[in-house]
Amino acid sequence: MGVQLSHLIKTLLPTLLQPTAQQATEAILSAVPKTSRALISDHLTDLIRVNAYSPWLRQTLAKDPARFITWLKGNSFGLKLQPETLRAEVCAATQSCETVEELKHALCTIHLREEVIIAWRDLNSIADLKENLQHISQLAEIMVTAGLTWLTQWLVEKHGMPIGELTAKPTQLALIAMGKLGGGELNFHSDIDLIAVYGEAGETNGAQPLANQEFFTRLIRALVDLLQTPGEDGRLYNVDLRLRPFGDGGALVASGDALEAYYTRHGREWERYALIKARPVAGDIAFGNQLLCNLSPFIYRRYLDYGAFQSLRELKHEIDRQVKRKSRQYDVKLGRGGIREIEFIAQTFQLVHGGRDNALRLQALATVLPRLEQRGDISSAEREMLVDAYRFLRRSEHRIQMLHHQQQHQLPSDETDMLRLASSMGFTSTTDYLAALKVITDSVAILFGDLLATETIPSTDSAGSKFTALWEQPLTQESVIPLLEQLGFSDTEAACQQLLALQKSRNHKAASALAQRRLQRLLPNLLAVCAKQNQADAALGGTLRLLDTILRRSAYLSLLYENPTALHRLCQLCAAGEWITDWLCQHPVLLDDLIDSRSFAQRPTRQNLAAQFNRAVVQGDDDLEQQMNRLRDQRNGALLRAAMLDINPNTKSGDLLTEIAELVLDNCLRLAWQQLVSRYGPPPPTVYPANAKTPGMLVVGYGKLGAKELSYRSDLDLVLLRPDCDADQLTVGHEPTPLHRFYNRVSQRLLQLLSTQTTSGRLYEVDIRLRPSGNAGPIVSDLQSFKHYQLHQAQTWEHQALVHSRPITGDTTLHEAFTYIRKETLSLRRNRHELATAIIDMRSRVDEEKTI
Structure with missing residues (x-):
């Protein structure tokens, strides 16, 4: 056994570790009964390694060899x-x-x-x-x-x-x-x-x-x-x-x-x-x-929390200060490119995006990194590098702690312990281990540094730094106007008054110290970007008004500081018109959407847009309130992208506004249908086939929606249709209800989802007065009644409205039936004189209403 043991030890271990391993292994062999030595022989290589790599484990086994044998026998x-x-x-x-x-x-x-x-x-x-x-x-x-x-x-x-x-x-x-x-x-x-x-x-x-x-x-x-x-x-x-x-x-x-x-x-x-x-x-x-x-x-803040980056910089600075004070040895946990930096990379993305992406709300790093890759926050190569680095550093950390059973994260200062660590990690020398460690930590540190780096916006000469100093004191026209002239503003007096108004505003005075610091840091960049706009004064006025609104959510100030591209887009939008500024003030969460350059490079396809809306609705849970808030946020973000496309001379949104409304209607109808079906059950198969993939009613768009001419402030003119059914027919479920009541409730729920005002705003104002008999008619009509009304009761102006109507979403069979009724109605033979008189009459009434 002695010769075999010596040969095995020389094969497994570097020279410096051989004597201790041999002595410890021989001591255990001599301390156990001969009948147990064969059992140890089966695990001899493993025993040699632990005796060499861990003084604590060596001493623990030597302290009670009988207990060690018991563990071996129990496998x-x-x-x-x-x-x-x-x-x-x-x-x-x-x-x-x-x-x-x-x-x-x-x-x-x-x-x-x-x-x-x-x-x-x-x-x-x-x-x-x-x-x-x-x-x-x-x-x-x-x-x-x-x-x-x-x-x-x-x-x-x-x-x-x-x-x-x-x-x-x-x-x-x-x-x-x-x-x-x-x-x-x-x-x-x-x-x-x-x-x-x-x-x-x-x-x-x-x-x-x-x-x-x-x-x-x-x-x-x-x-x-x-x-x-x-x-x-x-x-x-x-x-x-x-x-x-x-x-x-x-x-x-x-x-x-x-x-x-x-x-x-x-x-x-x-x-x-x-x-x-x-x-x-x-x-x-x-x-x-x-x-x-x-x-x-x-x-996890509901908005994208770019304040997390500055918080991380401060936290990392404090950690670096403590590490530098405590030890000269490299710390695999807290040192440059170490475990903590890998964790910070993942956690920062979690804090920034976790409020809007529930899939990031995970505890374990190993599950977060693949999700970040899927989202595009890190590349496949970066994810692979971080996983490999984390594995190497955590294994090193464990081996360090196994040396002497101590809570230690620093590389050993003792030469023998350092060799134990290197050898246990598979390296033939300490030098080789340290070289591999440097490659790994350098890669992590570079990525971490890139994450914390900020883009800079060069301000004109020293105007930016001068303004930062001025902002610490009450502003005056004498101090501010020369800087505004230097930056290139034309109406410097108006711009100065806007800056003075912000500094004196109630929101600014009530803002936290953190918010005021973030505002002071952002303002020089803001002035530099606004000055470069064609409508510089309008851009400055709008953005300052928005800043006053968002001071209570100062993370938005960090977002704009950390993302100069987003700041540039904001200034472009505010320069385009007051209504956009008003809209952003009402929905500051939209600032999050200014970050992604891909969203504004070209018009999204209908397929991509539909996928985004679908993800917003189905993400994470079945809570209707949360689903609707996400749908409103998605709709507002899509409108913002349309606005950016329209103000960019190289792109146009086309009928994107109409497509957005169509997708909103499609999702709302599905939600309303599912909610009522889950309570009352679906209509019977004779009315609604069991294998149907769409809700069993039809939403028809009129007016600008029907004509695909929606504007940013348009409401939706809708008519709701349902299939024909007998008066006594019921839904098929645990709580059956008459079909006419079921369709009424689906329609009411749809209208409620579309028009309810929440913290995320409302989706659309809805007008259903173009339905048969107007306000006196039912909110949803069956096909037969709709056809009879159009052919025998509808007035000329209602047929005019029908010209700009089209099916938007719902059952395909109803879609075809409506199209046939519309064609039949519009193809009716008409007396040209009576038609002209009716149209002139209607125009006169409309003009009279406008003057009232």
């Missing part, structure tokens, strides 16, 4: 973790515990075994990074849950169950994991970041009652003590509670209402980054999930 190192099996084992081990000391011993015994298994499988490349991260994270969740469950019961026996004062029902604690544990990516040796929150204030119902706040405070203190106080087999975890509201100065636990109130009133930008990975891991999981759902508007 512990060859099996992938089965979480439910481990959870059952932990539950059984803790149920018999009568004291906290017994509980600690039971948990630490299992925890140590699992740590050894994780390190063994990692150092021998039996498990990949994904499996190791899952094993480490699931182990932590199981340990924390077991401890919390036991300690909760222990306290309940003393003080009773916590009862909510409002609901009079039991209330529980939820532990929200942050950081790596929240993302299911915990380090081998890491703190666990937790926020403790309970459901409701109140009091326990035992013989020695406590306020719920005190009960849960005692519970979390007991849990922290259990997890981080060292025992015979080491400690479980260091617990970091500093991410809780107000940090070290705040209460250890908070009620759900208090937590929500904190983030609403006091939440800071870095806390949004932290909450991206938040995930309930123990206690009342359902309550924890609901709480995080309630906090999502704080984490």
Whole structure:
């Protein structure tokens, strides 16, 4: 065995690591019975590696060789973790515990075994990074849950169950994991970041009652003590509670209402980054999930949040300052091009776009990067580079921590430890490892730097910097007008008055310090861009009016500063007319859409436009209110693209406005139809075929919609038609209703969806007075009634209106029937004199109404 062992060690390890590995392996072989040595021989290569690469693991195995043999016999190192099996084992081990000391011993015994298994499988490349991260994270969740469950019961026996004062029902604690544990990516040796929150204030119902706040405070203190106080087999975890509201100065636990109130009133930008990975891991999981759902508007802003870039710059600067102060050794977590920069790249895109793309609301980095590639935020090559870099750096981080079982992220300063790291990563020398590390971190740092870089707009001479200094004091005509002349404004007095008005406005005075800093940073760029417009004064007046409106949402100021192209487009739009400025003031969320150059390069095809509307409606959930808000946002964004096409001399929107309205009508009809069908069931197959793919009614467009001549402010003239049916026919569902009532309700719902005013605005004003009998008629007509009315009752002006009518969306059979009725009606023989008289009469009445 000795000769074989020496030869194997020389084959596997660099010279410097051979003596220690040989001594440790021989010591274990001599310490176990001869009957067990054959078992060790089957794992000899693996044992040599762990003895060479991890002094901690070497010492742990040598401390109790019999325990090591037990693990080998159970094939512990060859099996992938089965979480439910481990959870059952932990539950059984803790149920018999009568004291906290017994509980600690039971948990630490299992925890140590699992740590050894994780390190063994990692150092021998039996498990990949994904499996190791899952094993480490699931182990932590199981340990924390077991401890919390036991300690909760222990306290309940003393003080009773916590009862909510409002609901009079039991209330529980939820532990929200942050950081790596929240993302299911915990380090081998890491703190666990937790926020403790309970459901409701109140009091326990035992013989020695406590306020719920005190009960849960005692519970979390007991849990922290259990997890981080060292025992015979080491400690479980260091617990970091500093991410809780107000940090070290705040209460250890908070009620759900208090937590929500904190983030609403006091939440800071870095806390949004932290909450991206938040995930309930123990206690009342359902309550924890609901709480995080309630906090999502704080984490993910509904608008594109380009303020996240400046927040990231500040956060990264602070991290760099701390790293430089603490150590000269490279830090794989916090150093240049390290793990944190990869995480920041993903998290910044999540914060910027997560408010409008629910698919980005993910905790684990491995799931976020592919989504960013799909969206086009990063390229395929960049995604591949980041994945490879993350894998390399996290494996390095684990190997560093496995050296001495310490929470360490810096490269070892000891030469032997550095060689252990390099060799465990598959390199023959430290030099080769460091060279590979440099290539990887340089690639990450370049991409990270590009992400944080800002485009610059050169201002005319030094006017921009002078204006920045002037803005810090009350502006005067004497100080501002010369700068405006230098920039090239013609009506400098009017422009000066507009700037003075902004500085003195109520919104500016009430704006936060952050908003005022962002405005001061943006204004020089804004002046430079406006000065280059053909209508410079109009551009400045409109944009300043908009800035005054959006000061309460200062992230928009960052968006315009971070994206000079978007600022240029905004100035173009405001120069084109006051109505566009008014519209943007009403819907500032549209500023988000100014970023994407592809949207304005050419007119979108009908197919692409339809796909965008469809994604807006079906994204993420079936909540009708959310669907309609997304549909309104999509419609407003499409109108903005049309406006940009129209003000660009090289492009035109054509009938894009009409196509937008058609797609809105199509989606609204589908939503209204689905909602009523889900309640009442569909019409019977004789009226509406079971395999029909479109709603069973027809929307007909009249006026400018029918003629494909919609303008930006047009309303929609509509007539709604349904199939013929018997008076006693019912829908086919759990709550059948007469068909005439069903179609009326679908029509009412459609009109409501189109015209309801919300925070996102309304889709369209709708006019249905052109229907048969006008306001006196039903809002939806069956085909037979519509045909009879057109052929026998309609007046000449109604036939004139029919000329500009056409089917917009709905059932194809009804489409064909309407087309036939229209043709038949317009083909009627008419007396030319009577027709001319009727038309002249109608024109006179219209002119009279206009003069009233």
